[in-house]
Amino acid sequence: MIIKSDWHIHSEYSHDATQTLEHVASRAKEVGLEKFGITDHVNLNDTQFLGILKKSSMGVREFQKTHPEVVLGVELTPIEKPEFDYLAKNGGIREGYVAPATDKPYDIELAVTKEELINHGVRYAVGASHWRVDRPGLNFDFSDVNEVIKEWYRQQMWLACDERVTILGHPWYNGSKLWYQDFSVIPHSMNMDIAAALKENGKYVECNAYVAYPPESSEKFRYQYAEFLRELFEMGIPVTYGSDEHGCYSDRIFEIEKLLSSVGFKEGDISGIAEEHLW
Numbered sequence: 001m002i003i004k005s006d007w008h009i010h011s012e013y014s015h016d017a018t019q020t021l022e023h024v025a026s027r028a029k030e031v032g033l034e035k036f037g038i039t040d041h042v043n044l045n046d047t048q049f050l051g052i053l054k055k056s057s058m059g060v061r062e063f064q065k066t067h068p069e070v071v072l073g074v075e076l077t078p079i080e081k082p083e084f085d086y087l088a089k090n091g092g093i094r095e096g097y098v099a100p101a102t103d104k105p106y107d108i109e110l111a112v113t114k115e116e117l118i119n120h121g122v123r124y125a126v127g128a129s130h131w132r133v134d135r136p137g138l139n140f141d142f143s144d145v146n147e148v149i150k151e152w153y154r155q156q157m158w159l160a161c162d163e164r165v166t167i168l169g170h171p172w173y174n175g176s177k178l179w180y181q182d183f184s185v186i187p188h189s190m191n192m193d194i195a196a197a198l199k200e201n202g203k204y205v206e207c208n209a210y211v212a213y214p215p216e217s218s219e220k221f222r223y224q225y226a227e228f229l230r231e232l233f234e235m236g237i238p239v240t241y242g243s244d245e246h247g248c249y250s251d252r253i254f255e256i257e258k259l260l261s262s263v264g265f266k267e268g269d270i271s272g273i274a275e276e277h278l279w
Contacts (some may be wrong), residue, residue: 002257002265005035005272007073008126008169008206008242009249013056014040015048017246021063025070027249035272039073039126039242045084045111047092053112057120071278074117075126075169078133078155080106099136106133108155114164114279123278126206126242127159128169142176145185153190160197166277167240168198170208172225180217183224191228198237204271205232206242209252212259226263238271 009024010017021038028036040056042049053074060072086097099106110127117125132139134151142148152172159165171194172179172186179185198205207229213222233239243253260270 001032002260002267003241003253003270004033005037005241005270006033006243006253007037007071007124007167007240007273008039008075008208008244009036010040010075010244010246011038011056011059013052013059014246015052016041019245019247019249021059021067021070024245024249025063025067028069031249031251031253033069035069035071037071037073037124037273039075041075041077042111043077043130044079044094045087045092046094049111050092053120053122057122061121071123071273072121073124073126073166074112074122075128076110076112076164077128077130078108078158079111080133080136081109082106084109084111105151105154106136108133108158110162110164112164117164118279124166124273125164126167126169127162127165128173128206129155129159130173130175140175142174142178145178148174148178149186149190153194156194157197160194160203161201165203166273167204167206167242168194169206169242170211170244171205173208173211177214177216180214180221182218183221183228191231195232195235195237198232199235202277204238204240204273204277205229206240207256207260207270209241209243209245209256213252213255222259223262226259226265229260230263230265233265233269239265239269240273241270
């Protein structure tokens with residue numbers, strides 16, 4: 001097997017997931033995983049997501065007593081700094097927030113500090129872009145492809161440099177799948193900038209199942225994306241696997257292995273997180 005661990009899985013504790021820890025552990029064993037991480041969403045520093053962090057950390061740590069192969073992680077996403085500040089001042093209550101007018105992209109923040117995560121028993125974080133932070137309010141306006149590429153680049157460069165991020169999660173994921181027919185619309189220079197930042201800061205990069213092998217993508221895109229990951233690997237950036245499963249752990253891992261093999265990945269190339277990189 002090329003893939004022996006999965007570092008991006010959501011459980012029923014997350015706001016958008018349903019699978020139990022028991023289900024994940026059972027399926028992980030069936031597909032041959034030796035280790036896996038639970039990374040439930042903590043998108044905002046509001047009462048909902050801080051509650052998810054508490055429930056996930058408590059549930060996973062209890063589950064670890066009988067399943068030592070489970071590691072507690074978290075998934076964080078860039079948010080606009082003014083909203084973070086508002087929530088911090090108002091006890092995590094979002095009601096009443098109005099994004100301030102700006103003529104430049106908002107500064108970026110993540111929902112929790114590294115110290116707070118460690119206090120909850122979290123041992124690593126996946127940092128991943130989900131929406132625009134250059135515009136207000138969980139913005140999903142993807143009408144201008146060039147503007148979206150520019151914003152994703154900004155966020156991914158920022159994540160690659162933040163101390164809380166262990167793995168750059170689903171690089172270039174986009175909910176509207178803007179470039180899922182031809183990955184070459186992403187400038188190679190941007191990928192090299194991101195790679196340099198990852199390497200300089202000792203980060204991992206994720207092969208994410210929902211980006212590497214989405215049903216809506218072309219074969220051309222899948223191969224291009226796998227080549228992108230291979231290029232980063234050959235630059236010395238360790239590549240992890242993340243199924244990003246939310247509902248029912250699938251056999252997609254075997255399709256991903258075939259794809260990775262086609263660009264030269266072999267057993268031992270897809271990394272787990274080294275113990276010295278866990279908190």
